[in-house]
Amino acid sequence: MELLVCIKQVPDDTVNVTMGADGAPKLDDIAPVVNAFDTYALEMAARFKEANGGSVTVLTIGGEGAVPALRSCLSVGADRACRVEEASVCDPQGTAYLLSQASKKAGEQPFDVIFCGSESTDAASGQVGAQLAETLGLPVITNVLALEPKDGGISAKQETEDGYRVVEAACPCVVTIVKPDYEPRYPSIKSKMAARKMPVAVLTAADAQADASKFGPEAAKVQRAAISAPPQRQSGVKIQEKEAAEAVRRAMEIMVGQKLI
Amino acid sequence: MENQGILVYLESTDGQILKVSLEAMNAARKLAQLSGKKVGAVLIGDASAAAAAASYGADEVLTVAAHGYQPDRYTDILTALCERYDVSCLLLGSTRDGKELAARVAARTGSGCISDAMSMTESGAWVRSVYGGSLQETVSAKGKAVVTVRSGTFGKPELDEGRTAPVTAETVDATPLRSVIKDAVQELSESVNLEDAEIIVAGGRGMGSAENFQLVHELATLLGGVVGASRPAIEDGWVLRNHQVGQSGKIVAPKLYIACGISGAMQHVSGMSGSGFIVAINKDEDAPIFEVADVGIVGNVTEILPLLIEEVKARKN
Ligand SMILES: Cc1cc2nc3c(=O)[nH]c(=O)nc-3n(C[C@H](O)[C@H](O)[C@H](O)COP(=O)(O)OP(=O)(O)OC[C@H]3O[C@@H](n4cnc5c(N)ncnc54)[C@H](O)[C@@H]3O)c2cc1C
Ligand SMILES: Nc1ncnc2c1ncn2[C@@H]1O[C@H](COP(=O)(O)O)[C@@H](O)[C@H]1O
Numbered sequence: 001m002e003l004l005v006c007i008k009q010v011p012d013d014t015v016n017v018t019m020g021a022d023g024a025p026k027l028d029d030i031a032p033v034v035n036a037f038d039t040y041a042l043e044m045a046a047r048f049k050e051a052n053g054g055s056v057t058v059l060t061i062g063g064e065g066a067v068p069a070l071r072s073c074l075s076v077g078a079d080r081a082c083r084v085e086e087a088s089v090c091d092p093q094g095t096a097y098l099l100s101q102a103s104k105k106a107g108e109q110p111f112d113v114i115f116c117g118s119e120s121t122d123a124a125s126g127q128v129g130a131q132l133a134e135t136l137g138l139p140v141i142t143n144v145l146a147l148e149p150k151d152g153g154i155s156a157k158q159e160t161e162d163g164y165r166v167v168e169a170a171c172p173c174v175v176t177i178v179k180p181d182y183e184p185r186y187p188s189i190k191s192k193m194a195a196r197k198m199p200v201a202v203l204t205a206a207d208a209q210a211d212a213s214k215f216g217p218e219a220a221k222v223q224r225a226a227i228s229a230p231p232q233r234q235s236g237v238k239i240q241e242k243e244a245a246e247a248v249r250r251a252m253e254i255m256v257g258q259k260l261i
Numbered sequence: 262m263e264n265q266g267i268l269v270y271l272e273s274t275d276g277q278i279l280k281v282s283l284e285a286m287n288a289a290r291k292l293a294q295l296s297g298k299k300v301g302a303v304l305i306g307d308a309s310a311a312a313a314a315a316s317y318g319a320d321e322v323l324t325v326a327a328h329g330y331q332p333d334r335y336t337d338i339l340t341a342l343c344e345r346y347d348v349s350c351l352l353l354g355s356t357r358d359g360k361e362l363a364a365r366v367a368a369r370t371g372s373g374c375i376s377d378a379m380s381m382t383e384s385g386a387w388v389r390s391v392y393g394g395s396l397q398e399t400v401s402a403k404g405k406a407v408v409t410v411r412s413g414t415f416g417k418p419e420l421d422e423g424r425t426a427p428v429t430a431e432t433v434d435a436t437p438l439r440s441v442i443k444d445a446v447q448e449l450s451e452s453v454n455l456e457d458a459e460i461i462v463a464g465g466r467g468m469g470s471a472e473n474f475q476l477v478h479e480l481a482t483l484l485g486g487v488v489g490a491s492r493p494a495i496e497d498g499w500v501l502r503n504h505q506v507g508q509s510g511k512i513v514a515p516k517l518y519i520a521c522g523i524s525g526a527m528q529h530v531s532g533m534s535g536s537g538f539i540v541a542i543n544k545d546e547d548a549p550i551f552e553v554a555d556v557g558i559v560g561n562v563t564e565i566l567p568l569l570i571e572e573v574k575a576r577k578n
Contacts, residue, residue, distance in 0.1 A: 011392070013392075013393050013528075014526070016395045016527050017392040017393075017395040017396055018395070018396075019396065025392065025396055091373070092364070092374065093367070093368060093373075093374070096368070121392075121393055122391060122392055123391060124376070124377070124389075124390070124391055124393075124508075125374070125376045126360055126364070126376055126377075127360075127363075127364035127367070127374050127376060129364075130361050130364035130365050130368070131364050131365070131367070131368040131374075133365075134364075134365050134368035134369060135368060138439070139333075139439035139440040140332075140361075140365075140440060141440050142332075142357065142360075142361045143357050143361075155443075158442075159357065160357060160358075160445065161356055161357060161449075161503075162447050162448065162449040162450075162503070163445070163446045163447045163448035163449060164445075164446050164448070165442050165443075165444060165445045165446070166442070166443045166444040166445075166446075167440055167441065167442050167443065168440065168441050168443055169439060169440035169441070170439070173439075173440065220403070221367075221371070221372065221373030221374070221402055221403055221404065222373040222374065222375060222400050222401070222402055222403070223373075223400060223401055223402075223403060224398050224399070224400050225386055225399045225400065225401060226398065226399040227391070227396055227397070227398040227399070228396065228397060228398075229395070229396055229397075230390070230394070230395075230396070230397050230531070230534070233534055233539070233552075233553040235551060235552050235553065235554055235555075235557070236554060236555035236556055236557070237555075237556055237557070238546070238551055238554075238557040238559065239556065239557065239558045239559065240546065240559040241560075244560050244561070244564040244565055244568055245568055247558050247559075247560055247565065248558070248565060248568040248569050248572055249572070251540065251556050251558050251569070252569070252572045252573075252576075254555075254556050255517070255538075255540065255556070256576070258538060260460075260516060260517045260538055261484065261517075261573060261576065
């Protein structure tokens with residue numbers, strides 16, 4: 001099967017983002033990485049391909065700066081990479097629309113399964129996958145933990161609030177991926193070298209026949225009025241005693257004093 | 262239902278409205294106060310919670326028949342109702358299903374979709390967290406809106422037993438399903454009410470083992486509290502995933518939160534920094550959790566917790 005994985009480059013999610021003096025998040029010093037959920041999606045797609053044949057293409061909307069993200073995907077299971085050169089997309093629906101158009105041009109053959117992460121770790125909207133499916137008029141299965149081919153379509157294990165479901169859909173379809181019970185593979189020196197030499201296709205919005213009135217700032221259906229740091233807590237006392245019993249006694253005294261216990 | 266009103270989708274199991282759906286109802290009531298609009302509630306499939314919906318604040322209840330949960334069918338239904346009544350704002354609880362439905366209905370109706378709202382400003386804009394909880398943004402939809410509400414943020418609306426509302430059965434034509442739920446397996450039977458807990462004792466990777474994690478359970482039980490956990494403790498199988506606190510778990514605000522062997526990553530802290538009083542136990546004196554703790558104990562959890570348990574026991578007697 002032909003598989004497409006939509007990936008987004010995001011700031012390293014282990015770093016605390018602070019506000020800059022200009023009133024925008026300070027991101028310059030934070031290393032860009034592939035969105036964690038997209039790395040799970042790629043690993044699942046790569047395993048699916050290894051078991052069932054086919055190929056894996058990764059697609060992103062982003063500038064030159066997103067090329068390293070695509071290369072890192074090429075070193076861990078992707079066969080082809082494609083970048084949509086477009087900086088003006090501002091909301092999930094615009095992103096979904098542009099991805100839907102680009103997905104028709106990014107492969108040599110039409111894709112059978114399109115993978116998205118369940119959520120990006122920066123914007124955290126968790127909307128793009130489902131909206132991509134709606135835009136393309138395709139079936140969607142969200143929050144997928146595992147995937148296998150079935151009767152020409154797919155059967156997926158979907159994470160729920162209290163367990164899981166078995167969900168089936170015909171191909172082509174869209175799936176959004178949560179953390180499965182395995183980790184993404186690491187690249188080898190050899191696979192990294194090979195990825196460096198692989199081509200990265202570039203599409204413009206015009207190449208993708210995307211209508212700018214459907215994804216640009218004008219089209220954004222959600223507007224940000226402000227961004228700020230959440231209220232900070234003050235730290236209180238730190239108890240550092242040689243004797244654990246003394247530390248516990250002091251902590252208890254405070255908790256009881258505050259009528260918490 | 263009046264046109265251009267507010268509509269809340271109430272998810273229910275066995276006739277019980279989910280708590281997070283009631284929080285969405287509370288958000289809807291706040292929005293109604295601001296805008297002077299009426300609040301409709303929709304129940305799909307099981308209509309037995311109609312009376313409860315009214316007593317929690319619905320001005321009208323819509324019911325639609327459905328045979329079991331199928332996302333395609335539910336998307337059709339919510340889309341049809343939004344169009345039929347030209348709904349200005351559809352609200353849902355941020356469950357996994359709620360978030361999928363919200364994104365899909367917004368795509369179909371051309372509405373702006375806002376995920377995981379945590380509060381509403383005086384002008385009716387929504388506040389949500391970004392960058393793993395290290396920042397928060399205020400957003401609003403340009404036209405119509407579909408909003409999901411995070412659990413543990415808006416609280417339940419007041420219950421007024423005497424309140425009633427008209428109930429209207431709506432019909433929405435069925436279309437063929439494109440994806441089909443074949444089977445559902447329940448793995449977590451016991452429900453965990455972290456949102457309403459007054460005391461939470463939470464354990465992280467620093468607890469070291471499933472066996473040590475029992476200390477967290479023991480202290481929680483002793484204090485009449487609920488067990489919380491960081492993500493690694495869940496991934497390691499020490500505790501079930503409905504105990505998770507944080508960015509992809511629950512937002513909690515107990516009077517007392519005791520964090521044991523938790524480093525204080527922002528994805529965890531953003532879920533518990535609204536607690537009244539935070540106690541942290543960590544062997545690393547530079548652990549970021551100490552920056553938000555009212556009382557920080559530098560020490561080993563396997564030493565501190567048994568002593569703490571003894572002290573609490575001694576006080577009780
Ligand atoms: C998209 C996304 C969503 C996430 N959502 C969540 C979420 O909802 N909730 C969540 O919790 N995390 C979440 N995370 C993970 C989060 O980033 C952290 O990795 C996680 O919170 C760390 O858990 P921890 O503090 O238990 O483990 P660690 O960071 O490994 O910390 C363990 C701590 O225990 C201390 N310790 C070790 N041994 C002892 C001992 N014997 N006695 C005392 N102290 C000891 C150590 O000093 C250390 O500080 C998310 C991450 C991502 C990317
Ligand atoms: N700029 C982008 N380029 C490619 N894929 C994206 C982009 N933004 C979001 N996605 C995909 O949509 C998923 C969900 O993103 P979000 O709705 O922003 O939380 C991500 O995990 C990606 O798979």
